[in-house]
Amino acid sequence: MAKETPWDIALTDLALAGLRPEEATAFYSDLHRVLGPQRRPPADAAEVWRSVVDSGLLKPSHSHPLHQLVYYSVFARWDFAARGPPPYWFPDPVLAKRTNLGKLMEAHGPSLLGSSYKDPITSFNLFQKFTVEHPEIYWSIAMKEISVLFREGPKCILDTSDKSREGGIWFPGSVLNIAECCLLPMNFPKKTNESIAIVWRDEGSDDSPINAMSLKELRDQVMMVANAIDKLFSKGDPIAIDMPMTTTAVIIYLGIILAGCIVVSVADSFAAKEIAVRLSISKAKGIFTQDFIVRGGRKFPLYSRVIEGSNCKAIVVPARGNEIGVQLRSHDLSWKDFLSCAASQPRPCSYIPVYESAENVINILFSSGTTGDPKAIPWTQLSAIRSAADSWAHTDIQSGDICCWPTNLGWVMGPILLFTCFLNGATLALYQGSPLGRGFGKFVQDAGVTFLGTIPSLVKAWKSSKCMEGLDWGKIRTLASTGEASDVDDDLWLSSRASYKPIIECCGGTELASSYILSTLLQPQAFGAFSGKSMSTGFVIFDDQGIAYPDDQPCIGEVGLFPLYMGASSRLLNGDHKKVYFDGMPSYRGMKLRRHGDIIQRTVGGYYIVQGRADDTMNLGGIKISAVEIERACNRADEAVLETAAISIRKGTGGPEQLVVMVVLKEGSSNCDPYQLRAKFQKAIQKNLNPLFKVSSVRIVPEFPRTASNKLLRRVLRDQLTKELSTLSKL
Numbered sequence: 053m054a055k056e057t058p059w060d061i062a063l064t065d066l067a068l069a070g071l072r073p074e075e076a077t078a079f080y081s082d083l084h085r086v087l088g089p090q091r092r093p094p095a096d097a098a099e100v101w102r103s104v105v106d107s108g109l110l111k112p113s114h115s116h117p118l119h120q121l122v123y124y125s126v127f128a129r130w131d132f133a134a135r136g137p138p139p140y141w142f143p144d145p146v147l148a149k150r151t152n153l154g155k156l157m158e159a160h161g162p163s164l165l166g167s168s169y170k171d172p173i174t175s176f177n178l179f180q181k182f183t184v185e186h187p188e189i190y191w192s193i194a195m196k197e198i199s200v201l202f203r204e205g206p207k208c209i210l211d212t213s214d215k216s217r218e219g220g221i222w223f224p225g226s227v228l229n230i231a232e233c234c235l236l237p238m239n240f241p242k243k244t245n246e247s248i249a250i251v252w253r254d255e256g257s258d259d260s261p262i263n264a265m266s267l268k269e270l271r272d273q274v275m276m277v278a279n280a281i282d283k284l285f286s287k288g289d290p291i292a293i294d295m296p297m298t299t300t301a302v303i304i305y306l307g308i309i310l311a312g313c314i315v316v317s318v319a320d321s322f323a324a325k326e327i328a329v330r331l332s333i334s335k336a337k338g339i340f341t342q343d344f345i346v347r348g349g350r351k352f353p354l355y356s357r358v359i360e361g362s363n364c365k366a367i368v369v370p371a372r373g374n375e376i377g378v379q380l381r382s383h384d385l386s387w388k389d390f391l392s393c394a395a396s397q398p399r400p401c402s403y404i405p406v407y408e409s410a411e412n413v414i415n416i417l418f419s420s421g422t423t424g425d426p427k428a429i430p431w432t433q434l435s436a437i438r439s440a441a442d443s444w445a446h447t448d449i450q451s452g453d454i455c456c457w458p459t460n461l462g463w464v465m466g467p468i469l470l471f472t473c474f475l476n477g478a479t480l481a482l483y484q485g486s487p488l489g490r491g492f493g494k495f496v497q498d499a500g501v502t503f504l505g506t507i508p509s510l511v512k513a514w515k516s517s518k519c520m521e522g523l524d525w526g527k528i529r530t531l532a533s534t535g536e537a538s539d540v541d542d543d544l545w546l547s548s549r550a551s552y553k554p555i556i557e558c559c560g561g562t563e564l565a566s567s568y569i570l571s572t573l574l575q576p577q578a579f580g581a582f583s584g585k586s587m588s589t590g591f592v593i594f595d596d597q598g599i600a601y602p603d604d605q606p607c608i609g610e611v612g613l614f615p616l617y618m619g620a621s622s623r624l625l626n627g628d629h630k631k632v633y634f635d636g637m638p639s640y641r642g643m644k645l646r647r648h649g650d651i652i653q654r655t656v657g658g659y660y661i662v663q664g665r666a667d668d669t670m671n672l673g674g675i676k677i678s679a680v681e682i683e684r685a686c687n688r689a690d691e692a693v694l695e696t697a698a699i700s701i702r703k704g705t706g707g708p709e710q711l712v713v714m715v716v717l718k719e720g721s722s723n724c725d726p727y728q729l730r731a732k733f734q735k736a737i738q739k740n741l742n743p744l745f746k747v748s749s750v751r752i753v754p755e756f757p758r759t760a761s762n763k764l765l766r767r768v769l770r771d772q773l774t775k776e777l778s779t780l781s782k783l
C-alpha cells in the first residue's frame with residue numbers, strides 16, 4: 053500500500069484510495085506542490101509530513117486509505133532505531149507559550165532555571181527534571197492554577213520527616229472540601245455561576261438539542277443531595293455508586309463528598325457477584341443505582357444485579373423519565389423519595405460542606421484487575437488535586453473547554469475527568485448511552501467538544517465500523533488515549549478525524565491518581581508513544597538485575613517510580629500496600645523505588661513506549677520480549693486481522709516457551725487460514741523484531757477475554773492454553 057517515498061504516489065494509487073478521477077488529479081498536483089521538486093532524501097520525512105499537515109491537504113473527509121497512503125509513504129524509510137518513533141505533530145513556538153504550562157514556564161522558568169531557561173519547548177525536559185528535584189516548588193505554583201480553596205492552608209507543601217511514609221506527607225495541616233472547590237465560582241480559573249458545568253444528551257435523542265446545566269444549577273442539586281444524604285447516612289459512611297456516568301451520577305458523586313462521606317465507585321458493567329465483592333470490601337452503607345441501563349438501543353437490568361448480592365440500602369434512579377421501572381425492596385428508596393428527604397428542609401439547596409484534611413479519603417476505587425484480583429484503592433482529596441493538575445499541565449485543559457471521555461465513575465478516568473473539568477473551569481460533556489455508535493460521534497460534533505479522550509478498543513471499533521464518517525469534529529483541540537497500548541494505525545485514523553490534532557497518551561494507574569508517563573503540547577508527538585514523564589514524576593527503567601539504565605539511554609525494562617509521588621495511594625483496603633508496591637523493589641540513590649509493574653521502552657529521542665505488564669513478558673529462545681511488541685508486528689501483517697494477542701506457554705514437561713498468536717478477525721473475514729496467517733506473522737516478526745522468534749501456532753477466536761474496562765486479559769488466555777495443553781498431554 054505505501055510507496056517508497058511520497059513522490060512515488062501515482063494517480064492510480066490515489067484512485068485506489070478512494071478518490072474520483074478529477075479529485076485524484078487535483079490531489080496529485082496539490083501533493084506535489086507541497087512536496088516540492090526534491091524526489092529523494094535528504095528531504096527529512098518529519099519535515100515533509102509537517103508540510104503535508106500544515107497545508108491542510110489531507111482532510112477528515114478523506115478516506116482512511118488515503119491518509120494511510122500518504123503517511124506511510126512519507127515515513128517509509130524512517131529509521132526507527134536511529135531516530136525513534138516518527139513525529140506526526142509539532143508544537144508551535146508561539147502557541148506553546150499560550151498553553152497552561154507554557155505560561156507557567158515563561159513566568160517562572162527564568163527565576164527557577166536561571167540562564168538555562170530558553171522557552172517552553174526548548175526547556176521542557178529541564179523544567180520537568182526541576183519539578184522532580186523540587187516537587188514542593190512545583191506544587192506550590194501549580195496549586196494556584198486550579199480552583200483549590202483551602203479552609204485552612206497547609207503548614208508546608210511536603211513533609212518528609214516520617215520515614216515510614218515513603219510517599220511523604222503532602223499539604224500537612226490543610227483542611228478543605230474538594231467537592232466544594234468544584235462548585236464555587238472563581239476568578240481564576242474563570243468559573244461563574246452562569247458557566248456551563250455539564251452538557252449532555254441521551255442516546256436515542258440524537259437530533260434533540262444538547263442539554264446544559266450551569267454551575268449554579270449543579271451546585272443547587274449537589275447541595276440538595278448532600279442534605280438528603282445527611283438524613284439517611286452518617287459522616288464518613290462509604291456510599292456506593294453503580295450506574296452509568298450520567299449528570300445525576302456526577303451530582304451524587306459530588307453530593308456524597310460534600311457531605312463528608314466516601315464514594316465507593318463500582319463500574320456499571322459488573323456482574324452481581326463482582327458488585328457484591330466490592331460492596332463488602334468497602335463496607336458500603338448504601339448504594340445509588342439505576343433500574344436499568346439503556347445502551348446501544350437495549351435495556352439491561354441493573355437494580356436486580358445490585359440487590360442480588362447485597363442487602364445495603366439502594367437508592368434507585370430511573371434510567372429514563374421520572375418513574376422507576378422496577379419493584380423496590382421495602383428498605384430501598386426511589387430517587388424521587390430520596391430527594392424528598394431534603395425538600396422538607398427550609399433551604400434544601402443550601403449546605404455547609406464538611407471540611408477535612410487533605411489526606412481524607414473521598415473515594416474508594418478498584419483497579420482493573422489486569423494482573424490479579426482488583427485492589428481497593430482509597431483516593432484522598434490529594435488524588436483529586438493531582439488528577440486535575442496533571443490535566444491542566446499536560447492536556448492543557450482551560451476554562452471554556454468542553455471535555456468528553458466515555459468512561460464510568462468506577463474507572464479511574466471517571467473521577468479524573470470530573471475533577472479535571474470542575475477544578476479547571478471546563479465543561480463536562482456526557483453522552484448517556486453507548487459510545488460505540490454514530491450517536492456518540494454526533495454528540496461530540498453537536499456539543500462542540502474541544503477535548504476528546506478515548507481508549508484504544510473504542511478507537512478500533514470506530515475505525516473498523518466507519519460509523520463516524522461525515523461528522524465534523526473540527527472543534528477538537530486535543531485528543532487523549534489511555535488504558536492500553538494504542539495502535540499506531542488506529543491513532544492515525546483518530547488524529548486524522550480532527551485534522552491531525554495531537555493525541556495525548558496517558559499511562560498511569562488508579563493508585564497513582566495520574567499518569568507517570570504523559571505526553572504534552574510542548575513536545576513533538578509520535579503515534580502510540582509518550583513524549584515524556586508527568587510533572588514532578590521521577591522514575592528509572594531498570595534491568596533484570598535491578599540496575600537502573602542511565603536517564604538518557606534508550607533501553608527496555610521495568611519502571612521503578614520515585615516514591616515521593618503527590619496524590620498516590622499510601623494504603624489498600626484489601627491488601628498490604630507496602631508488600632504490593634515496595635517489597636522486592638530495587639533502590640536507587642537511596643530511595644526504595646515504587647512498583648508499577650509496567651515494562652517500558654525509552655527510544656532514541658526520549659519517547660516512551662509501553663510494552664505491557666511485566667507479567668506478560670516472555671522469553672523466546674533466551675531473548676526477553678513483551679507481548680505488546682509481538683502484537684504490534686502481527687496486527688498489520690494481514691488486512692483481515694482486527695487484533696492479536698501474543699501468549700507464550702510452556703509444555704508441562706518444561707522446555708522453552710512457545711509463542712502462540714491468537715487472532716480476532718475483522719467482520720466478514722471468517723475464511724482466513726491459520727497456517728497462512730502463521731506464515732505472515734512469522735515474516736512480520738522476523739522483519740520487525742527478531743529472525744529467531746518462531747510462531748509455534750496461530751489460533752483464530754471470536755473475541756478476547758477482557759477486564760470490565762476492556763483491557764486484554766492475556767493471563768486468562770495463557771491459563772486456557774496451558775490447561776488445553778496439559779489435557780492433551782494426558783490423552
Ligand SMILES: Nc1ncnc2c1ncn2[C@@H]1O[C@H](COP(=O)(O)OP(=O)(O)OP(=O)(O)O)[C@@H](O)[C@H]1O
Nearest residue numbers: 419420421422423534535536537558559561562662
Ligand atoms: N496509554 C497506555 N498505554 C499502555 N498501557 C496502558 C496505558 N494506560 C494504562 N495502561 C496499562 O494499565 C495499567 C493501569 O491500569 P489500572 O490502574 O486500571 O490497573 P491494572 O494494572 O490494569 O489492574 P491491577 O493493578 O488490578 O492488575 C498501567 O500500568 C498500564 O499497564
